[in-house]
Amino acid sequence: MPVSKEITKSILDINDVLIRGMLHADVGVLKSILAPNYSLVHMTGYGQSGQEWLNQLADGRMRYDKVDVVSVEVEGDGEHPILRMRSRTTANIWGSQGTWNLDLRSTFRRQGDGWVFAHTDASTW
Secondary structure, X not given: OEOOHHHHHHHHHHHHHXXXXXXXXXXXXXXXXXXXXXXXXXXOOOEEEHHHHHHHXXXXXXXXXXXXXXXXXXXXXXXXXXXXXXXXXXXXXXXXXXXXXXXXXXXXXXXXXXXXXXXXXXXXX
């Protein structure tokens, strides 16, 4: 079953919440949209738990200053939606300041009546 318009809208909305949460280092908001076992792989290949990422946002080791979305689409199926987003992201990550062209692939799972991020892989384009 392809991804419905309703699911696509939900995924795009939650992605907007993620971006705002990253820019404001709002750990509470981010926790509400991440699966308890959320994980991510950074463009460097470093794998990180969601909790470690949130801790580093909270203490400033990771700071996101600007996220310019270049393209975004939802693919997959109605049970396993995948968000593909390309962005130009300005951040300070572990002391390295820069703007990176990021290609993000995020998977989701149902939680209650909505969706939460399950995993994100980041690479460059």
